[in-house]
Amino acid sequence: MAGKKQEKDIPMIQTVTPLDHYRLHIELGSGSVLELNMENRLRTNRYCDLNSDAVFRSAVTDGTKIIFATGDNDELEIFAREAVGMAMKAPGESVCILHIQPLENGRLRLEMKSGSTLTLNMENRLHTIRYSPLKEPEVLQSVSTDGENLFFGDVLNIDAEELTNLALTVPPAVKENEAK
Secondary structure (H helix, E strand, C coil): CHHHHHHHHCCCEEEEEEECCCEEEEEECCCCEEEEECHHHCCCCCCHHHHCHHHHCCCEECCCEEEEEEECCEEEEEEHHHHHHHHHCCCCCCCCEEEEEECCCCEEEEEECCCCEEEEECHHHCCCCCCHHHHCHHHHHCEEECCCCEEECCCEEECHHHHHHHHHCCCCCCCHHHHC
16 A cells, blocks of 8 residues: 555646747656647637736646636636647647657657657666566667657557656656666
């Protein structure tokens, strides 16, 4: 039960920082980092209030969502899953991963058609049965994409839904005897 308690204590969104050009730097509880391009959403009814620099720069998080103060006690909220979905899909488009680059420590950098980037932290998942093949540098380096899915040779495939879950969920704790 202690593992479940610890997992619940880790917020899904650790920090959110507004950047220039209507981008948000979002550090997730999973150890992944999302740089969300919001510029392509500003002409929509839902996000039009973000055209105001003051509103956009008011971004804060309560751990589950990003909150913008739009004035008169009104707020615009973007939940963590919604933010990852917005990164993966440009408005009116399907999931489109343009480029993927393996990095050190089991990380993958994904560039999306939406103009967003996701640095996916896989390091603490490598001890699990599903992702253990990624411990081998040649398997991690073999990563490719068809625009929607990640392929690690013929060893492992990750679809868009699994990718979203990997970005958002806290990895299982490494048992002390497995870490040695």
